[in-house]
Amino acid sequence: RLGSIVVADIAAAAAASIEWPARVRWLWAERQPAVVRGDRRLLELAVRNLLQNSVEALRAAAGTVTVGVAREEGEAVVTVADDGPGIPAELMDRVLDPFFTTKPQGIGMGLSIVQRVAEAHGGRVVVAATCSAGATFHLRLPAAPET
Numbered sequence: 001r002l003g004s005i006v007v008a009d010i011a012a013a014a015a016a017s018i019e020w021p022a023r024v025r026w027l028w029a030e031r032q033p034a035v036v037r038g039d040r041r042l043l044e045l046a047v048r049n050l051l052q053n054s055v056e057a058l059r060a061a062a063g064t065v066t067v068g069v070a071r072e073e074g075e076a077v078v079t080v081a082d083d084g085p086g087i088p089a090e091l092m093d094r095v096l097d098p099f100f101t102t103k104p105q106g107i108g109m110g111l112s113i114v115q116r117v118a119e120a121h122g123g124r125v126v127v128a129a130t131c132s133a134g135a136t137f138h139l140r141l142p143a144a145p146e147t
Helices: 007-016 040-058 089-094 110-120
Strands: 002-006 024-031 035-039 063-072 075-082 124-129 135-142
Touching: 002 007, 002 040, 007 024, 007 040, 007 063, 007 075, 024 040, 035 040, 035 135, 040 063, 040 075, 040 110, 040 135, 110 124, 110 135
Parallel strands: 024 063
Antiparallel strands: 002 035, 063 075, 075 135, 124 135
């Protein structure tokens, strides 16, 4: 089921599959042309998990989830950022670990699945967050050669 996939299409499909609370809006930051070779279903799941995580991070507060797609140095990069409470510094090293969660009803698999999907596609997840300025996740995948 591997094929060439337009990354912005994956991000758009993932965003369309989320039940966005009225208090949360999402917007595109940028949509550069980027193509990867991979399993569309798994990549869409990974982006959906990032989006859902941002929605849940906003909890009861109003906020914004921003999605971007870029091509940087041979990689296709999907960026999902929120303006929620952020991630405490002492937890940064653990957020991608299986079964780690700070949510009362969470099981801690969403971000670890994103990490596994990224690795299966030769990519990685980079977390950038502060305790007060929200969280940003970068799903970095090898870009297909430009034609």
